[in-house]
Amino acid sequence: MEQLLHHLKNLGFTDLEAKVMVELAQGGAASGYEVSKRTGASRSNVYAALQRLAGQGFLRVGEGEPARYSMLPVEELTRIISGRLQESLETVERKMPRQEHEQAPFHNLEGDRDVMTSLARELGGAKHEIVVDVRREEVALVLDMLEQAEQRGVKVLWACDSGEAALGQWLPRGAFETEPIPGGRKFSFVVDRRWCMLGMRGDSGAAQAVVTEHPVMTELLLNQFAQDIVLYEMENDMGAELSVRYGWRYENIIGKYVSGGPRSI
Template sequence: MKENTIETLKNLNFTEYEAKAYLALLEESPLTGYAVAKNSGVPRSKIYEVLESLALRGDIFVSYGNTPQYIPVPAKELIRNRRLKAEEAFEQVEKSLAKFELSSNDRENIWNITGRNEILDKVKACILSAEKRVLLEIWEEEFNELESELRQAANKGVTITIITYGEIESDFAHIYHHDMSREITEEYDGRWIVFSGDDAEVVAGIVSLDKDSRAAWTMHVGLVMPITEVMIHDLYLMEIMEKHRKVLEESFGKNLIDLRHKFSIYPDFKKHYVK
């Protein structure tokens, strides 16, 4: 039992001798240095060095007199102090790394991501780092896997706007259902995902090829701006369709199919990005 406790204390940056001395004082105190050495098994030649180290770190208290005596900081207080110091250290590291990251981020590169799970993991991380707005174009299959992160972002005040393919419903996001979801899936022979966070980074790619899925992540303004604006223009069009569908379909066919055909370069009107 004591050996396990010593190993635990070593995980809190105690040396083995420090752990033994501290436990000896927990069992009985106050003690002189000689008594701590005797009760703990720490060599007498090392005990005062060990006790001085514990005192400097605030893990024990010393009463100086003709013969100094030592008492331990209570175990609960020791743990609380360690926890506070660890949290302070994590906060300092987090701030330092954030500053370093801001100064070192390469906003000129485009990073490739391979594999559907890997793409979704990156989108999840981007969602959780967003502070103002998330724009997302997505099929219901992928939405189900991102819903938890999207809800977390919404709960902290991030505006979530989603262009959806398929039956997606949400109580935390602005949902825009795209026309012809099934037909578009067949036309493109697959599904894609487009993410824009805070107008600062984007992830875009194909997610229906399992391990062969491909996407790009970038903070390059030359891509972030046009991709984000294309999504916003999709939203414009969907708002316009909502209010003026009849007039537009009279000119361009049901669900604007004539426009889709007009701007296709393939005789079968299907998209052949994936070959």
């Protein structure tokens, strides 16, 4: 009973209105005086509640004196409530003022606990795709979450700097390795092409990250990942033939943009 009253109040009915509705549904049609006796509420308050409910179409009012009130069938009641709620939600979505040029915010996270809490929440709610770029030192922190996502049918694409493939879609990290960032190891995650995290974690274990749903950051991380995949596939397919075919030009192109030159193939 208390749970039912609680949910009726959540739908916008007052405490007395909820009690009156349950009493009429339970005991059948009744006059205001009878409802007052059953609920223990004052007659004036009960009459006011009955009139409000009848005026909103939630009660039927019989002819005669005194008037007798009865509840609608529950299916009809819930259909009316659902329709009105949906209409209100659509109106709010359509009419609520929006800020012009509203942009997704960037949030800074400090420390392993905050970073992992945020990451676990998003990976646990992923529905379609997760793109991951991590170093092998961080693999153990996320492996269980990625495996669970795959078991739910989420496509997981992830890259690591070296080691055995932990998941089916594993790729070596990047087609060309850059110099490590002083003081830490970079990691990034993109979930459902919407939410992304870019951060760094040091040997001490302390992590720092930026989290956002800004489409520019998401696009940058996805483009970087796609570029690495394409370059890796080219090297994997052509092998040493790249250097044979392009000679010094290939090495010069890579050396111009990537510190340390091309990875050995």
